Amino acid sequence: MAKARAPRKAAKKQPQPKKAAAARKRAGGANRRAAPDAARVDAILKALDRLYPTATCALHHRNAWELLVATILSAQCTDERVNMVTPRLFARFPSPEAMAKADVAEVAEIVRSTGFFNNKAKNIVGAAKKIVSDFGGEVPREMEKLLTVPGAARKTANVVLGTAFGIPSGVVVDTHVTRIAQRLELTRQKAPEKIEQDLMRTLPQERWILFSHQVIHFGRDICKARKPECGRCPLESICRAPDKNLP
Numbered sequence: 001m002a003k004a005r006a007p008r009k010a011a012k013k014q015p016q017p018k019k020a021a022a023a024r025k026r027a028g029g030a031n032r033r034a035a036p037d038a039a040r041v042d043a044i045l046k047a048l049d050r051l052y053p054t055a056t057c058a059l060h061h062r063n064a065w066e067l068l069v070a071t072i073l074s075a076q077c078t079d080e081r082v083n084m085v086t087p088r089l090f091a092r093f094p095s096p097e098a099m100a101k102a103d104v105a106e107v108a109e110i111v112r113s114t115g116f117f118n119n120k121a122k123n124i125v126g127a128a129k130k131i132v133s134d135f136g137g138e139v140p141r142e143m144e145k146l147l148t149v150p151g152a153a154r155k156t157a158n159v160v161l162g163t164a165f166g167i168p169s170g171v172v173v174d175t176h177v178t179r180i181a182q183r184l185e186l187t188r189q190k191a192p193e194k195i196e197q198d199l200m201r202t203l204p205q206e207r208w209i210l211f212s213h214q215v216i217h218f219g220r221d222i223c224k225a226r227k228p229e230c231g232r233c234p235l236e237s238i239c240r241a242p243d244k245n246l247p
């Protein structure tokens with residue numbers, strides 16, 4: 001009897017390159033990166049320590065409430081401009097209780113020069129109302145609670161928790177931290193939340209608060225958005241940023 005022919009094995013279907021890339025991306029693989037090596041991170045932190053050993057927040061404030069308000073006002077605005085506006089604002093409305101009863105139009109008029117003043121005023125008065133009604137007039141010390149306050153997204157919450165309470169809840173990711181973390185290859189991400197996750201994985205937690213302050217100073221002084229001053233940058237030898245600016 002003739003031997004029955006074994007059924008032919010179906011050839012294994014190879015994923016198409018485009019489909020494979022899409023699948024990797026869905027799984028997070030395309031954006032995954034090797035962590036920067038520890039020696040490199042250490043060199044970056046040491047250079048920042050030498051440059052800015054006592055860096056701190058440039059927004060003037062006397063308590064967590066004032067820092068929260070100043071941080072809301074600092075969106076798309078310089079800290080100097082915010083510092084010019086807040087003395088009058090806090091003299092007129094000195095507490096969350098007073099601000100909760102404020103007329104939004106009056107607050108908007110006081111903060112007009114910081115830009116986006118209608119939204120900022122609405123958020124500040126809304127934040128005051130929330131803090132008075134839900135948190136007994138005290139700025140909460142927990143990230144989850146702070147995120148329920150109008151105008152307080154993760155960046156603002158990290159500023160308040162880190163600077164006012166010394167709680168390392170995360171890394172403040174502003175425009176300077178975004179640009180410099182990318183230039184120094186501490187992240188390949190573009191979205192602030194993802195950049196923050198990369199930095200939280202890479203940096204020791206006890207450095208989270210100081211790192212943001214130092215990098216913000218570094219971004220203003222040396223590693224500027226346009227024409228960074230690479231000739232006087234202590235990180236020049238380890239920086240591979242494509243937009244380095246050397247003579």
Ligand code: SF4
Pocket residue numbers: 183184222223224228229230233234235236239240241243244245
């Ligand atoms: S070398 Fe230039 S681009 Fe690189 S970190 Fe220094 S200032 Fe920034």
